[in-house]
Amino acid sequence: MAAKKILMIVGDYVEDYECMVPYQILLTIGHSVDVVCPGKKPGDVVKTAVHDFEGDQTYSEKRGHNFAITFNFDDVKVDNYDGLVIPGGRAPEYLRLNSRVIEIVKEFANKKKPIASICHGQQILVAADVLNGITCTAYPAVMPxxxxxxxxxxxxxxxxxxxxxxxxxxxxxxxxAHPEWMRKFLELLGTKIEL
Known part of the structure; x- marks a missing residue:
């Protein structure tokens, strides 16, 4: 299996599990992941939020971990990557206002490179205007x-x-949905896991 290079776009109060777990899964398989955030450089961190489903009308939120930035956002070149991961949480709400984030997402979509987006991450896909004709899901509040x-x-x-x-x-x-989401993303990447 050839190792793939993945880009992950995060920001403060990204959902903890939705960045950490995919990051660890992809590294475990042998892929490399560049974690970027507008305005932050390698060695900086973003704060995460843990969202849970505890019987309320919406999810609850608690402070999570610090998640390390590993690559400079300003140096991202889409041609250097095989796929894109967009975690959810609160970060997508404001990341979608960054014109370079939108350009990056549009370029991945136009080049038909695999894009894995979860929960509120689809807010960025909406802002990038790349969902026309695509079948997808998201956190239910993002459906409209x-x-x-x-x-x-x-x-x-x-x-x-x-x-x-x-x-x-x-x-x-x-x-x-991580097991199913990551399995399907790996299939789109062409990653084969031998058991």
Whole structure:
């Protein structure tokens, strides 16, 4: 298996599990991951938030860990990467206002490189205007945005454990879907795991 190079875009209050777990999975398999954040450099950190489903009308939020930035955002060249990961949390809400983030996402989409986006990460896909004609899912509160962006909404089961593949996109509603979301992303990357 040839190692792949993945870009992950994060920001302060990115969802803890949605950045840490995919990062660790991809490294475990032997891929490399450049973690970037606008305005931060390698060695800096972003604060994460832990979101949980505790029976309330929406998720709860607690302070998570510090997550390290490993590459300079200003040096990102899409041609150097095989795939893109966009975690959720609160970060996508403001990251989508960064024009370079939007350019990067559009370039990945136009080049048909695999894009894995989860939960509120789809807010960035909506802002990049890359969902027209794509079937996807997201955290349910993001559904109106996804549908208005021209995507076909795919309902998933109540445990949020499913992921949806459409073209070069794999989307999931929340971190409980990690096994399915990451498995499908690895398939899009062409990664073969021998058991």
């Amino acid at each position: 945005d996804v549908v208005k962006a021209g995507a076909k909404w795919e309902e998933v089961n109540n445990t949020f454990t499913n992921a949806v593949v459409s073209g070069n996109f794999v989307t999931a509603p929340a971190w409980p």
